[in-house]
């Protein structure tokens with residue numbers, strides 16, 4: 741067991757920065773793209789611009805005090821503004837920095853490397869067909885990857901029969917593209933990515949509280965099944981966290 745603890749002890753300055761370690765960044769390899777490519781043919785769906793949000797004005801102290809994991813959701817749909825707010829709260833890009841080599845977002849990330857991509861299993865969002873979507877954080881837009889029969893059932897199965905994962909209005913499925921962080925941090929990256937995921941999901945917990953909805957962080961899933969469902973290769977990009985969201989009764 742103890743050997744697994746070592747992962748949590750990788751040390752960014754001892755193991756990478758002040759060592760002879762040749763990270764790709766140090767070797768002047770071109771920085772990876774800030775966002776995964778998407779098909780030119782994708783029909784992009786506009787989301788509500790954060791400057792036009794009419795929601796979210798709940799005192800932070802209440803959101804923190806009342807934060808809980810929820811596994812039972814009502815049938816009420818979410819509006820597109822509510823979904824836009826949750827996407828922005830978890831991955832919204834607020835600034836492009838370092839001559840286009842990094843982003844600042846509504847959540848922190850080690851070295852601002854932001855390795856995550858957001859996929860959605862949409863069940864009940866006003867104005868959206870059910871299906872698997874991807875969020876384009878740079879554009880603050882969505883596109884439909886595909887519609888999928890029995891999506892809720894497949895999602896529940898891929899999450900070790902936790903059927904509540906497919907019973908909300910939308911399920912967030914976050915992947916990492918680890919090289920985005922490895923380019924800077926090499927072997928320390930995997931600890932950083934795990935740390936980054938926590939911030940992102942906590943923002944979801946707080947943001948759902950502001951719209952009368954609930955969520956539950958889900959770490960128990962079948963890696964290959966969930967990666968296949970959203971169509972990622974499982975090596976250069978793979979799922980790290982899942983969170984269903986629905987209105988509370």
Ligand SMILES: Cc1cc2nc3c(=O)[nH]c(=O)nc-3n(C[C@H](O)[C@H](O)[C@H](O)COP(=O)(O)O)c2cc1C
Nearest residue numbers: 807808809810811899902941956957958959960961
């Ligand atoms: C990393 C992580 C993974 C989790 N995975 C699951 C999960 O697979 N299924 C589940 O029902 N809850 C999961 N949870 C939720 C926890 O069970 C929950 O946070 C804990 O019981 C405390 O309850 P609270 O969030 O209401 O305070 C997870 C939470 C975290 C932080």
